[in-house]
Amino acid sequence: MTFPVVGMVGGGQLARMTHEAGIPLGIRFKLLSDTPQDSAAQVVNEVVIGDYRDLDTLREFARGCDVITFDHEHVPTEHLKALEADGIPVRPGPDALVHAQDKGVMRARLDAIGVPCPRHRIVRDPADVAAFAQEGDGFPVVLKTVRGGYDGKGVWVVDSVEEAAEPFRAGVPVLAEEKVDFVRELAANVVRSPHGQAVAYPVVESQQVKGVCDTVIAPAPGLDEDLALHAEEMALSIAKELGVVGHLAVELFQTRDGRVLVNELAMRPHNSGHWTMDGAITSQFANHVRAVLDLPLGDPRPRAKWTVMANVLGGDYPDMYSAYLHCMARDPQLKIHMYGKDVKPGRKVGHVNTYGDDLDDVLERARHAAGYLRGTITE
């Protein structure tokens, strides 16, 4: 058989779940992981332990792979270009991926292709932040380092010029954005293949707690059909214009005046798409693998009227196994996804999916399980 080898850089839970999705596809899956204890490294057969920032390590890893893809966006662009020059397909490629690595590049490109974003500008210093505030409705202003942020890290909401000093200390360029008056956050997830086939998942509502995704509801309840279609088309258009291959998550603000503005882009399977593992005909992970191999994509439509994903965060108690038994006994329909990670307070260690016809029931079951596993619910 000539079934191909997919190499994935990064040993986190996204790689773990991509491997899981790759098993039925019959592909061989190779992993480059920081340590043998990483989430994906525990479950993959072919694991190379090494540093993705080292080009020689990447080159050695890429040997024998038919395509390289990613669990995260941190591989340096020049290394990806070197792999491409070696003849290894890198998907998404460096010219696309830079838009998920650098928020300044992303904003400039979205402006150029006419995609609506929050008002924004690269700022040089606190005085420049004050000027940016004055050009709009004043403070608060959102400041973001253009590179290296995730899950609320590298993001500040500042109320004054005094508070604006902190983000500049790292010496990384800083992007200022208006604080959008949004009613909720949405995500439009699409998958695109090298030959240009693309599929769109239904637009979901993403609820954040302290900058970390907490709950995702698929599809977004009560979302106007035209606005949903507009968001899906926007995500498909971004994928095409930026040359994305694989899964693209477009995180959106739904504004009080009925528009959607792009918040962030991620070019890999994404937390807002975890519901697809149990809630869609084809999961985001399976479609990501199919896309990077240029296989025909699978049907992205939902299997249930409502699917809810709730993240399981670490709590104060390190052993989740007894809580786990309780949750399984309480709800035999619950779909639990554990990542094999040590429990640390606030760390994402798993997620649960629930689905059904009654949104209140589906939400309650997901939230109860996630809260019980974390230890914030005890009955």
Added chain:
Amino acid sequence: MTFPVVGMVGGGQLARMTHEAGIPLGIRFKLLSDTPQDSAAQVVNEVVIGDYRDLDTLREFARGCDVITFDHEHVPTEHLKALEADGIPVRPGPDALVHAQDKGVMRARLDAIGVPCPRHRIVRDPADVAAFAQEGDGFPVVLKTVRGGYDGKGVWVVDSVEEAAEPFRAGVPVLAEEKVDFVRELAANVVRSPHGQAVAYPVVESQQVKGVCDTVIAPAPGLDEDLALHAEEMALSIAKELGVVGHLAVELFQTRDGRVLVNELAMRPHNSGHWTMDGAITSQFANHVRAVLDLPLGDPRPRAKWTVMANVLGGDYPDMYSAYLHCMARDPQLKIHMYGKDVKPGRKVGHVNTYGDDLDDVLERARHAAGYLRGTITE
């Protein structure tokens, strides 16, 4: 975290799919495989290469496992008893498993607990076969070696005393059975945990071609509700009486006069349960893992009105990858499960699942994909 380690003996596709189901459960999965090329050995992180017939190998493998379970029924009973004496939970245990290893023991036990079987008797030689035939409706008679058969191997349908010589050549005891006048074959699949919780999947129709499972339809079309319930209760009762832990497949004949008779038992995930991977709320593999760990079992109910599984057998052309692309493009809802095995004519190398509301459509899609992959359909 104190998530447990499941050790599985045997590197075939059942272990591969059990590992896949174990990943979201967060358990560690250890494999004892004959070779590194075996289906499961390609995708599992912790693989021990060794011979399951060697007790020292089994003991070394079992060290650090919280439970031992099986991809096949071939581990010698005395080795399993030795592991149990070492304090390793073996699930299913040797006293249960012997009923899936030895058809003579199985028939005697089912007789004792009043489960209806085809008329049967252990026979000593061809003359004894002739006597057995005369006691009933004459030839044909089915002869089976009591140990070692699978997928039609070790089974003969003989029309005369002359033909009855062959099965005795291996020197293994031979079981004679009446050739049942059945209208179709069914399977009743159940899962049972050590503390006695049990779940029953809907009874399915299993269509065989040349002694090998070809297509499974879930649920069995047009099956009388009372008969379905009777079959489920029979399977649950067998699981309880025999002390089965894990998945039990009860293969059944549905007779022309409206009864069900037990054909075979398998105490592991089974081909007749592959449809559950995409068609049930909880798959047989996930429930097998939950059972052997004594975790609460998951909901076995179907997610679609009809689910069809079709086995992909090897054909004359060794490279399935281009056929694979065609099938994905033709049917974006198709669920393909490839086992990573080299293609040999007639060898099970994968299966496909389809589901939906219209049985004719669901059947056509599954059969087309399986036939196209094998090469018997070319358009």
